[in-house]
Amino acid sequence: xxxxxxxxxxxxQDILPPDIFLWQKVEQTARQIFSTYGFxxxxxxxxxxxxxxxxxxGESTDIVEKEMYTFTDxxxxxxxxxxxxxxxxxxxxxxNHLDKLPAPQKFYYAGxxxxxxxxxxxxxxxxxxxxxEAFADSSPRMDAEVIAMLERLLSGIGLEGVSFQINSxxxxxxxxxxxxxxxxxxxxxxxxxxxxxxxxxxxxxxxxLDCKASTCRQQRQGAPRITDHLCEGCRTHFEKLQTLLxxxxxxxxxNPEMVRGLDYYTRTTFEVTSQSLGAQxxxxxxxxxxxxxxxxxxxxxxxxxxxxxxxxxxxxxxxTALRSAPSPSVFFAVLGDAAGSACLVLAEQLxxxxxxxxxxxxxxxxxxxxxxxxxxxxxxxxxxxxDELRSGMLKWKNLAGAAQGEVKLSDMELFLAxxx
Ligand SMILES: [Zn+2]
Ligand SMILES: [Zn+2]
Numbered sequence: 001x002x003x004x005x006x007x008x009x010x011x012x013q014d015i016l017p018p019d020i021f022l023w024q025k026v027e028q029t030a031r032q033i034f035s036t037y038g039f040x041x042x043x044x045x046x047x048x049x050x051x052x053x054x055x056x057x058g059e060s061t062d063i064v065e066k067e068m069y070t071f072t073d074x075x076x077x078x079x080x081x082x083x084x085x086x087x088x089x090x091x092x093x094x095x096n097h098l099d100k101l102p103a104p105q106k107f108y109y110a111g112x113x114x115x116x117x118x119x120x121x122x123x124x125x126x127x128x129x130x131x132x133e134a135f136a137d138s139s140p141r142m143d144a145e146v147i148a149m150l151e152r153l154l155s156g157i158g159l160e161g162v163s164f165q166i167n168s169x170x171x172x173x174x175x176x177x178x179x180x181x182x183x184x185x186x187x188x189x190x191x192x193x194x195x196x197x198x199x200x201x202x203x204x205x206x207x208x209l210d211c212k213a214s215t216c217r218q219q220r221q222g223a224p225r226i227t228d229h230l231c232e233g234c235r236t237h238f239e240k241l242q243t244l245l246x247x248x249x250x251x252x253x254x255n256p257e258m259v260r261g262l263d264y265y266t267r268t269t270f271e272v273t274s275q276s277l278g279a280q281x282x283x284x285x286x287x288x289x290x291x292x293x294x295x296x297x298x299x300x301x302x303x304x305x306x307x308x309x310x311x312x313x314x315x316x317x318x319x320t321a322l323r324s325a326p327s328p329s330v331f332f333a334v335l336g337d338a339a340g341s342a343c344l345v346l347a348e349q350l351x352x353x354x355x356x357x358x359x360x361x362x363x364x365x366x367x368x369x370x371x372x373x374x375x376x377x378x379x380x381x382x383x384x385x386x387d388e389l390r391s392g393m394l395k396w397k398n399l400a401g402a403a404q405g406e407v408k409l410s411d412m413e414l415f416l417a418x419x420x
């Protein structure tokens with residue numbers, strides 16, 4: 001019988017050491033920073049009724065039309081793996097009456113999302129996002145706070161060379177007028193648009209503005225700008241946001257073409273891009289969605305959020321950050337069985353203090369144990385044999401600094417505390 005070798009599905013990947021240490025660093029930093037802004041974690045299922053996503057993200061978006069993992073379960077229900085986080089959080093917000101909590105209600109999530117996309121570099125069918133959603137605060141101060149928090153996170157994890165772009169895409173009051181202006185602008189250019197945009201012309205002409213096809217880029221030169229069509233309320237909101245961002249010393253640029261791919265956005269939208277990834281690849285993106293909670297059957301509730309793409313962040317960190325994998329602080333090289341047992345007890349004591357301790361294999365030579373310690377980039381190696389057991393004095397070596405010496409067994413904890 002021949003054995004079968006399995007591989008991950010196309011577009012999916014294992015995340016392994018040492019990369020995983022970068023992932024953990026980003027996740028830990030996010031939790032720490034979000035908590036200082038009062039954001040609390042929410043965990044929703046990775047699978048929902050398909051309509052949770054099609055209703056919110058929009059029937060005519062690429063995500064819903066082409067990219068969702070949708071199937072019928074054994075109860076004959078149409079279910080989908082979540083392609084993004086916001087829809088599930090809003091579903092949960094309404095279902096669990098989270099609007100009854102003191103306002104504003106602020107949540108974050110972290111976990112895998114799924115889209116059946118053509119795999120390419122840096123894009124996966126199971127990908128990870130960290131996102132936040134803030135409910136029941138319509139003021140531009142909340143927009144500024146959420147953007148500031150994202151900026152803190154990115155600088156907290158050591159990501160450099162990123163830039164913020166912001167835009168306002170208006171509201172139910174002013175967007176129809178802008179839509180009309182776009183329709184008349186594109187009416188004579190319609191035949192020159194890409195096939196997707198020919199359809200978008202009728203369904204969602206705003207999306208022609210962020211189409212990546214070169215022909216559409218050309219055709220939209222001189223197109224009317226949403227920011228020239230904002231109603232009084234939207235304009236004031238957008239101006240106030242800019243004032244607040246300047247006050248917070250967050251640099252940004254205006255990008256009137258950034259409309260974001262999802263249907264549910266209103267007013268503020270923003271993106272963070274990095275030069276190293278190219279302008280098409282946002283590291284993080286978000287916006288305000290003041291109507292979505294109501295559309296999910298909840299009370300009229302303004303909201304704003306963002307999501308950060310973990311794979312892209314990790315890719316960037318690998319370009320710049322020092323990859324510091326953790327290493328053991330103590331390694332016991334042991335000679336003989338009695339020494340091995342003694343070190344097992346010692347190791348337990350040191351681990352209780354939170355140190356990573358490794359004990360060598362008494363059956364292998366001192367040389368090969370030292371080699372193993374070296375490969376693990378251990379800070380201190382202690383050598384323990386019958387002589388050391390009797391005398392209570394241990395030889396130690398600092399592998400990096402080449403320092404060495406002796407320490408009393410009873411003084412070990414004190415010695416290590418002085419070294420770290
Ligand atoms: Zn408006
Ligand atoms: Zn197009």
